[in-house]
Amino acid sequence: MTNREFLEKEVPLLLDKLTPKAKPIWGIMTAQIMVEHLGPTLIAATLPNHVTVSTPADRLKKLRERVLSDEPFHKNIKDSNSPAILPPLRFTNMPTAKTKLLSAIQKFYTHFDQNPTSVTTHKYFGDLSFEQWETFQYKHFQHHFKQFGLIPE
Numbered sequence: 001m002t003n004r005e006f007l008e009k010e011v012p013l014l015l016d017k018l019t020p021k022a023k024p025i026w027g028i029m030t031a032q033i034m035v036e037h038l039g040p041t042l043i044a045a046t047l048p049n050h051v052t053v054s055t056p057a058d059r060l061k062k063l064r065e066r067v068l069s070d071e072p073f074h075k076n077i078k079d080s081n082s083p084a085i086l087p088p089l090r091f092t093n094m095p096t097a098k099t100k101l102l103s104a105i106q107k108f109y110t111h112f113d114q115n116p117t118s119v120t121t122h123k124y125f126g127d128l129s130f131e132q133w134e135t136f137q138y139k140h141f142q143h144h145f146k147q148f149g150l151i152p153e
Contacts, residue, residue, distance in 0.1 A: 007105050011141060014150045015101070020094040024147050026075045028086060034099040034144050036090050041140060042104040044122065045133040046111035051121040057108045068135050073143040085103040108137065 001010065015035070022031040029037065046050070055063055067073075091097040112118060112130040119127050128136065145151045 003134045004109065006138060007134075007141065011105065012102055014145055015098045015148060018094075018148060020030055022148050025149055027147055029144075029147070030086065031148060032089055032091070032094050032113065033086055033112050034148060035094065035101050038141060038144060039050075039101045039104040041122075042101075042108040042137060045108055045120050045128070045137070047120060049121045049127075051123050052124060053121060053123050053126045055126070060126050064128075064132075067139070068132055072146075073139055075147075108133075 011068065018031055018035070020031055024031075024034070049102060053060065089097075112133075116130060119129050120133070121127050121135075122136070125132075125136065147153050
């Protein structure tokens with residue numbers, strides 16, 4: 001299965017299995033916060049480059065290589081810019097959050113189908129091409145779907 005097939009075809013099926021009461025295997029996210037967390041990075045990939053890369057230049061190449069490798073993300077990975085408390089919900093319920101996430105996946109692919117050579121900036125990994133963004137998205141979804149037991153570790 002390609003990354004695109006996973007994101008466009010498998011993700012909707014897996015989201016159908018996720019309930020608002022699902023508990024994470026690790027971490028503090030709720031199921032809805034996890035769903036809401038995945039959308040912004042999809043949308044960020046489609047936006048003009050107005051992002052400042054927070055990774056120091058001397059660490060950027062190694063970090064980008066690691067995130068784009070076949071190695072899965074580690075459990076309990078921390079976003080140094082995020083507080084240790086849960087953010088407020090952006091959507092009123094899980095069905096809305098799921099719909100918004102599926103819409104973000106389609107916007108991601110529509111953008112790159114129409115702009116195949118587009119390069120946009122990730123706040124930690126710097127400038128990424130479509131293929132690099134897609135690899136990141138695949139790994140990001142895999143990480144959080146494992147977190148909630150939607151796919152095996």
